[in-house]
Amino acid sequence: MKHYPHHLDLQAAAKAEGSVRLPGSKSISNRTLLLAALAHGTTRIFDLLASDDTHVMLMALQELGIRWEQVGETQQYIVHGANGVLPVHQADLFMGNAGTAIRPLTAALAVIGGDYTLHGVSRMHERPIGDLVDALNAIGTRISYTGEQGYPPLHIQRGRIHAQRMQVRGNVSSQFLTALLMAAPLMVKDEPVTIDVIGELISKPYIEITLNLMRRFGVVVERDGWQSFTVPTGQRYVSPGTIHVEGDASSASYYLAAGAIAGGPVRVEGVGKDSIQGDVRFVEALEQMGATITMGDNWIVAKSNGVLKAIDADFNHIPDAAMTIAVAALYADGVSTLRNIASWRVKETDRIAAMATELRKLGAAVEEGADYLRITPPAEIRAAAIDTYDDHRMAMCFSLASLTGTVRRGNTIRINDPKCVAKTFPDYFDAFAKIARNDLF
Ligand SMILES: O=C(O)C1=C[C@@H](OP(=O)(O)O)[C@@H](O)[C@H](O)C1
Numbered sequence: 394m395k396h397y398p399h400h401l402d403l404q405a406a407a408k409a410e411g412s413v414r415l416p417g418s419k420s421i422s423n424r425t426l427l428l429a430a431l432a433h434g435t436t437r438i439f440d441l442l443a444s445d446d447t448h449v450m451l452m453a454l455q456e457l458g459i460r461w462e463q464v465g466e467t468q469q470y471i472v473h474g475a476n477g478v479l480p481v482h483q484a485d486l487f488m489g490n491a492g493t494a495i496r497p498l499t500a501a502l503a504v505i506g507g508d509y510t511l512h513g514v515s516r517m518h519e520r521p522i523g524d525l526v527d528a529l530n531a532i533g534t535r536i537s538y539t540g541e542q543g544y545p546p547l548h549i550q551r552g553r554i555h556a557q558r559m560q561v562r563g564n565v566s567s568q569f570l571t572a573l574l575m576a577a578p579l580m581v582k583d584e585p586v587t588i589d590v591i592g593e594l595i596s597k598p599y600i601e602i603t604l605n606l607m608r609r610f611g612v613v614v615e616r617d618g619w620q621s622f623t624v625p626t627g628q629r630y631v632s633p634g635t636i637h638v639e640g641d642a643s644s645a646s647y648y649l650a651a652g653a654i655a656g657g658p659v660r661v662e663g664v665g666k667d668s669i670q671g672d673v674r675f676v677e678a679l680e681q682m683g684a685t686i687t688m689g690d691n692w693i694v695a696k697s698n699g700v701l702k703a704i705d706a707d708f709n710h711i712p713d714a715a716m717t718i719a720v721a722a723l724y725a726d727g728v729s730t731l732r733n734i735a736s737w738r739v740k741e742t743d744r745i746a747a748m749a750t751e752l753r754k755l756g757a758a759v760e761e762g763a764d765y766l767r768i769t770p771p772a773e774i775r776a777a778a779i780d781t782y783d784d785h786r787m788a789m790c791f792s793l794a795s796l797t798g799t800v801r802r803g804n805t806i807r808i809n810d811p812k813c814v815a816k817t818f819p820d821y822f823d824a825f826a827k828i829a830r831n832d833l834f
């Protein structure tokens with residue numbers, strides 16, 4: 394178990410340089426675990442992410458009677474698929490604050506049927522799930538709320554499914570559509586199942602990850618753009634045998650931004666041109682800000698030679714990595730605007746409010762809108778104690794404020810409650826210490 398201090402003081406660092414091997418992708422890890430559990434056959438998973446979010450998924454699967462083993466002390470796991478059934482019909486499942494666990498599991502459990510409760514940390518009980526529950530109950534599942542309507546905790550009972558066509562709203566979280574897509578092959582009887590998206594779909598690239606992994610497990614979804622998705626009859630999940638989890642592209646964003654802010658080169662290993670994660674497109678935003686990016690199949694390098702340019706862009710397609718841009722904007726030559734990021738308000742914390750509050754502590758002027766942030770950088774970044782709101786990404790992206798001489802030598806950026814990084818990246822600060830050079834002033 395890692396020991397975490399109450400707070401962490403990051404010394405001002407003049408340069409960022411070096412190489413980081415990324416932990417596994419959270420989005421790929423949790424999807425792969427669930428698909429492997431639902432599949433026919435055994436799946437060997439390489440480089441699974443070790444973190445709170447994957448831990449809750451592994452524990453839930455164990456409680457549901459799915460057999461899995463960790464190979465020694467490695468991140469290799471073997472999951473014995475139960476072929477669309479779950480051996481345990483009654484369970485109380487703790488989901489932490491993992492959206493990628495509770496949303497897909499809710500759909501799968503409601504469709505398979507049983508007597509299950511799902512709950513999490515207090516913030517999880519403030520994160521909406523009503524659009525998913527409405528879509529499922531409309532086809533005959535029996536999901537009810539034990540607390541506030543529209544939010545976990547949930548109680549699932551056995552229903553009678555009559556799925557041919559279903560509808561889901563896509564403007565609060567793409568994870569609702571992901572959950573329905575992953576559960577759809579379990580609903581297919583004699584007729585195909587079609588899911589229609591109502592209104593605008595946000596965070597679209599995450600749907601590509603879902604479809605890609607379903608395909609690897611033998612289910613090919615037919616689609617009409619982002620509007621409608623059909624799972625034909627005669628398909629079920631079959632294990633591909635092995636799956637290698639890519640490095641996490643959202644986790645890569647902090648190190649790549651460090652290379653852009655403080656010279657670089659910084660190299661991340663584990664994601665590159667071949668990635669199926671939308672967050673690799675974070676590098677396009679860094680390039681717009683003036684960084685130089687080079688990419689191989691499985692690695693990315695970021696470097697720069699001077700002040701970053703301000704950016705004004707739509708970040709709906711990369712909501713997680715966009716937080717890194719908000720902090721990089723402290724180093725830009727003018728006012729930056731991050732648009733179309735309303736989903737930030739319903740994640741680990743209200744990220745628009747939290748980001749505005751903490752950027753102001755560093756001296757930035759910040760305008761906060763319902764779905765945007767406008768950031769005017771300070772002449773000089775002030776030393777400050779940053780609150781992290783139990784949000785791993787707040788802790789990780791604010792570490793970047795310790796870079797370059799803009800924080801005067803000897804000043805520190807204090808990160809309060811750094812242990813929250815365990816949600817997706819328990820060793821984050823160890824890797825950051827290796828690339829942040831404070832011996833070069
Ligand atoms: O499907 C996924 O793996 C995810 C989808 C995104 O959520 P939204 O669709 O709610 O934006 C993202 O923020 C989250 O970290 C992971």
Ligand SMILES: C=C(OP(=O)(O)O)C(=O)O
Pocket residue numbers: 490491492493713740741786817
């Ligand atoms: C929004 C996030 O997580 P979740 O999968 O819990 O939605 C995130 O990791 O930034």
